[in-house]
Amino acid sequence: MNKVLKLPQKLMLLGSGELGKEFVIAAQRLGNYVIAVDRYANAPAMQVADCAEVISMLSAEDLEAVVSKHQPDLIIPEIEAIRTEKLLEFEQRGITVIPTAAATNYTMNRDRIRELAHRELGVRTAKYGYAVTLGELIAVSAEIGFPNVVKPVMSSSGKGQSVVQNRGEVEQAWNYAIANSRGDSQKVIVEEFINFEIEITLLTIKQWDAPTIFCSPIGHRQERGDYQESWQPANISEDKILAAEEIAKKVTDALGGAGIFGVEFFITKDEVIFSELSPRPHDTGMVTLISQNLNEFELHLRAVLGLPIPHIEQLGPAASAVILASEKSDYIAFTGVAEALAEKDVDIRLFGKPAAHPYRRMGVALAKGDNVQAAREKATKAASKVKLV
């Protein structure tokens, strides 16, 4: 399907955060025309795009207005919270939606992708259940057992997520999930807490007219359900990598289309457990900005445009560490960048977000090292030097 034969293409990016920004840079390098869309002005990807639109991406009317105005060749979602039913309509009208409109619909809510992976494809996941009221959550929590993890079905970057230790904490988890749910959903998922040895993102590249290929697995560490640091390569056995690749292939084949997917797994002593996936570049994959010959954004671009990917090279131990805000502010300035960059094999990305709030990701430090431990230490140290003032 849809192999693109000529450049430039007109790409509409729905969501314009840090991941979109790097994607736009990759797209611009091949001369494409990009319209960056998000819910607020001057979002990171808008700063490097040809033009920008500020709309509610959950509004079908707003989406119709920008698509009619710009007539893009491809629509490239960058976040989950989009009125995906409308994307199905655009696809029927002949606009390519990446990876497919159906895939964005499956992955917009945790329950849909979970049902596809677990029930339809028989993939091993954590034990889980759903609730739409506090009463149901109390009952489902008891069935799943404690500790468990409660998340809004519609959220990302750990928003509204909590680890629940006992029955006494269920109500608080319910209130937190509902208050932080994105969009109009009031549904939560409860998952068995997996005591994993390591969690990984397997960047999986699905191509229009070539076989699915994989990057070396990325290990990561999360806090509050949000990524803090990631590294590549991840130290897991070859048979577990193959098991993860098989699951990733199965799930991405079911979703169809083309593009990069960030497929998340929990790795225990004996098992490879599927968690979730992003049908687009993954935040933990920002390490590839320093760790590969082609980063995840360049790979996504090549895959969606049907351009060849002859070789992905992992360049050795590398890591990323996030630079977070600690306070609410509309004035953004950083100190410590010079100190961070004084170290060999360290790089910094500052996203250019126009406002900060506690724990908002404002930048990322990247580092290479003699081994993964050294790279992680270097990236974390560099990130800690950069401070918002």
Ligand SMILES: Nc1ncnc2c1ncn2[C@@H]1O[C@H](COP(=O)(O)OP(=O)(O)OP(=O)(O)O)[C@@H](O)[C@H]1O
């Ligand atoms: N069942 C679980 N057992 C143990 N840890 C979990 C479980 N579910 C989530 N976590 C932890 O919380 C993190 C975030 O969870 P998840 O990926 O489901 O949320 P998310 O909001 O979609 O995050 P993102 O959008 O950043 O991928 C996981 O990477 C993992 O560290």
Ligand SMILES: NCC(=O)N[C@@H]1O[C@H](COP(=O)([O-])[O-])[C@@H](O)[C@H]1O
């Ligand atoms: N885990 C998903 C993820 O990392 N998404 C990235 O964060 C942006 C939103 O940031 P914000 O919440 O700071 O606006 C998104 O636009 C995307 O780039």
Ligand SMILES: [Mg+2]
């Ligand atoms: Mg995740």
